[in-house]
């Protein structure tokens with residue numbers, strides 16, 4: 276309790292003692308009151324139709340959908356104005372609102388991290404089918420080049436709660452931070468580093484399913500990507516070297532050492548690169564089939580170790 280506070284602050288007439296009659300401090304300079312500058316007026320919230328027009332004029336193809344997402348995401352009119360400004364300047368919507376829907380899940384996406392694409396949902400569906408048909412008990416799954424962790428998180432969410440023990444890896448610290456947020460509900464573990472490198476050594480020969488959406492854009496094709504990807508997603512997430520398959524080939528070559536004797540490797544590739552991907556699987560001693568999504572134009576290569584065939588020296592990690 277502070278018993279003296281009220282009395283000490285009040286003068287003879289019960290007014291607060293430090294205020295003059297005009298509500299000014301007695302030491303304040305005399306003269307006509309100086310009007311205080313008006314706070315800037317907050318921007319008016321645009322109607323949905325106005326927002327759609329603004330987005331369309333900036334080249335947003337899905338202006339209607341984007342307007343709905345922006346209006347639902349902004350907590351204030353000022354925040355909406357800032358978001359619209361970033362979007363019309365070319366930043367990906369997902370980086371602005373901080374999430375993307377992938378396989379029906381809301382996945383956190385931080386600026387500077389690769390935005391999961393709808394075509395990659397096919398990789399998740401194929402991986403889920405493999406786990407369902409083959410695994411007994413909990414399947415050990417490694418999601419390499421995990422980015423936001425969307426693939427592993429969606430796979431775990433698709434299956435029974437105990438169906439998957441998830442390990443995810445990415446080289447980019449921003450992606451690792453983001454993946455930790457997304458795979459936490461599945462109890463997944465996220466490691467920073469190069470491909471299989473940071474995985475616990477006890478997993479060698481014990482992984483049931485490896486999934487990888489590694490970068491697969493050929494270096495010369497980066498310049499042809501939409502500005503949103505080229506300017507706002509890290510080069511590390513896109514550039515797959517001269518023919519686009521440098522990282523993918525390293526994943527495939529090393530996978531047999533980590534897979535169980537009948538484990539699976541699933542890799543996203545493109546129609547143009549599918550033949551080279553199949554070749555890489557064959558060189559690693561894996562059987563392979565392709566699953567194609569006509570809707571999204573994606574291809575998933577699904578390979579399997581065949582029994583206990585020893586891993587050839589050339590397939591070993593350096």
Ligand SMILES: C[S@@+](CC[C@H](N)C(=O)[O-])C[C@H]1O[C@@H](n2cnc3c(N)ncnc32)[C@H](O)[C@@H]1O
Pocket residue numbers: 389390391392395419420421422423424425426444445446447450468469470487488489490491511512513522
């Ligand atoms: C095309 S993005 C895919 C991300 C995620 N799998 C998805 O589908 O949304 C490729 C990711 O691979 C990561 N990456 C590139 N080279 C890597 C490497 N050598 N080891 C681990 N991650 C790597 C990038 O940082 C990027 O997050």
